[in-house]
Each structure stands twice: as C-alpha cells, then as structure tokens.
Amino acid sequence: MKGIEKLNLSNDKKKxxxxxxxxxxxxxxxxxxxxxxxxIEVVVKVWQLDNPAKKYLSAKELIDRTKxxxxxxxPDDLKINCRPVPYEPNDLRSLTIDDVKKDLDHFGLKxxxxxxxxxxxxxxxxxxxxxxRELSKANRAMFYYLIKYLTVSFNExxxxxxxxxxxxxx
Amino acid sequence: MTNLFEAIKKIADQNPEGFxxxxxxxxWVTSGYISAYKETQNxxxxxGLTKALEHALSHNNIVGGWKNEDNKMFYFDSSKTxxxxxxxxxxxxxxxxxxxxxxxxxxxxxx
Numbered sequence: 001m002k003g004i005e006k007l008n009l010s011n012d013k014k015k016x017x018x019x020x021x022x023x024x025x026x027x028x029x030x031x032x033x034x035x036x037x038x039x040i041e042v043v044v045k046v047w048q049l050d051n052p053a054k055k056y057l058s059a060k061e062l063i064d065r066t067k068x069x070x071x072x073x074x075p076d077d078l079k080i081n082c083r084p085v086p087y088e089p090n091d092l093r094s095l096t097i098d099d100v101k102k103d104l105d106h107f108g109l110k111x112x113x114x115x116x117x118x119x120x121x122x123x124x125x126x127x128x129x130x131x132x133r134e135l136s137k138a139n140r141a142m143f144y145y146l147i148k149y150l151t152v153s154f155n156e157x158x159x160x161x162x163x164x165x166x167x168x169x170x
Numbered sequence: 171m172t173n174l175f176e177a178i179k180k181i182a183d184q185n186p187e188g189f190x191x192x193x194x195x196x197x198w199v200t201s202g203y204i205s206a207y208k209e210t211q212n213x214x215x216x217x218g219l220t221k222a223l224e225h226a227l228s229h230n231n232i233v234g235g236w237k238n239e240d241n242k243m244f245y246f247d248s249s250k251t252x253x254x255x256x257x258x259x260x261x262x263x264x265x266x267x268x269x270x271x272x273x274x275x276x277x278x279x280x281x
Contacts, residue, residue, distance in 0.1 A: 016268065019268060019269070020269065020278055022188070022236055023269065023271050023278055024276070024278065025187045025188055025236070026187060026188025026189070026190070026234070026236045027188065027190065027204070027271050027273055027276065028276035029187060030276065052185075052189070052198040052200065053198065053200035053273065055200070055276060057276055061276075065276065065277060065278070068277065068278060068280075069278065072280070
C-alpha cells in the first residue's frame with residue numbers, strides 16, 4: 001500500500017493492510033494510499049478504477065470500505081479520514097447522436113436553443129443531428145461538455161431554487 | 171490443460187492487478203462470497219499456476235491470481251464462491267484465511 005511507511009504500526013499489521021489492499025485491487029480495482037498520519041488522524045486516499053465486474057462504489061461506499069480496512073489495525077483513538085475518488089467512466093468516446101438527442105430531450109432543448117447556446121449555424125447543426133454529417137471528434141467533445149455543464153448547472157439550480165427546466169440557462 | 175494454462179497466463183499478463191475466472195470458459199467471477207483454498211496458498215510462477223489450475227479443475231473450477239509488486243511474481247489460487255455468508259465464513263476459517271471477499275458489494279469480511 002502506498003504511504004504505508006507513514007503509519008507507526010508493527011510489520012504484522014502492515015502486512016494485514018497490504019493483504020486487504022491486494023483483495024480490493026484484485027476483485028474491485030480499489031486502491032488506497034496513506035497521505036499522512038500525525039498521531040491524531042490518518043488521512044487515506046481511496047479510489048476505484050474501471051473493473052471487469054463493472055460495479056462502481058460511491059464516495060460514501062469507498063469511505064465505508066476504507067474504514068473497514070483500517071479499523072482494528074490502526075489504534076482506536078486515531079481518526080480515519082478518507083479522500084474518496086469514485087470511478088468516473090469516460091463516456092466521451094462512446095457518445096452518439098442518439099445520446100445527444102436523449103440528453104437534449106431531457107433538458108427540454110430544441111435545435112434553435114443549441115444554435116443560441118453554441119453559436120453555430122442552424123444548417124450545420126441539422127446535418128449533425130440528422131446524422132447526414134459524421135460526428136467529428138471536436139463536435140463530440142462540444143456536445144459532451146455542453147451536456148456535462150448543463151447537468152451540473154441544472155443540479156445546482158434545481159437544488160437551490162427548485163428550477164426544473166434547462167431553458168433557464170438560455 | 172495446456173490451452174487453459176496458456177490462456178490463464180495471458181489473462182494474468184493483461185491483468186496484473188488481479189483476476190478470478192471460471193473454468194473452462196474463463197468468464198470473470200463477479201458475484202458471491204469468495205474464499206481461497208489453503209492448499210493453493212503461496213502458489214507462484216508457472217509451477218504455482220499448474221498447481222492452482224489442477225486444484226481448481228478437481229474442485230470448484232475457479233482460478234485467480236495477482237502480481238506481487240514486491241517480488242514481481244504472479245501468485246495463483248483456487249477458490250470457491252458461496253451464496254451464503256455463513257457458509258463462506260465457515261469455509262474461510264477452515265481454510266485458514268484471514269478474510270473473505272463479498273463480490274456483490276466489494277466488501278472485505280475479516281475472519
């Protein structure tokens with residue numbers, strides 16, 4: 001385990017931590033790194049990568065698993081603080097026009113709204129959306145990050161003011 | 171056996187973080203509680219794979235492994251999965267394991 005030398009533990013206990021990490025790495029592609037330990041707290045980074053089972057843990061679950069690994073190994077009065085980094089699939093490369101259309105529907109956006117949002121001409125957009133023009137890498141990235149931006153903004157606005165329509169962004 | 175040996179070596183090379191597959195179709199094992207057999211502890215290298223493979227073929231047809239970054243050797247084992255947690259714990263204790271792993275929730279169960 002990375003950073004394990006920062007822990008003031010016996011070799012036997014360090015071996016137990018290493019064995020736990022081997023299992024998490026082997027079965028779940030979950031990794032741990034001890035960032036620091038000062039006698040009051042141990043700070044552990046925990047992250048997950050893509051895995052053959054295609055099962056991904058949330059930040060809360062990663063924290064729970066980390067505490068499960070370290071509790072009983074580090075002294076009871078040492079607080080275990082986690083820095084979870086859940087796996088985020090990179091779906092940029094697999095984005096299709098169908099995905100884009102579904103997302104636009106979800107946000108209630110029409111092609112005319114995209115013209116305004118992206119400042120692109122209507123005829124080019126029509127060609128792309130009707131699949132008469134191949135989705136270039138640049139266009140794929142444009143749609144991908146637009147949808148990501150809309151999703152984040154939508155969630156924030158929805159959380160704070162109850163707004164539930166993407167037209168609020170236009 | 172030779173074909174399986176070579177196929178598993180290839181999977182191991184492609185997955186140094188670890189793998190666990192069902193024999194003979196080599197599909198990934200992704201559910202249940204999993205525990206290794208004590209007979210295949212410390213099986214490493216080609217000899218270790220042969221032993222783990224032979225054991226798996228005569229028991230539960232599950233073989234897996236991971237690369238030990240300290241000595242750069244691949245370790246292999248023969249394992250068994252369970253639907254019942256109680257049965258998995260019993261098996262793990264009988265096989266002198268310090269933990270079993272829940273593949274459904276990615277949780278380690280210390281014994």
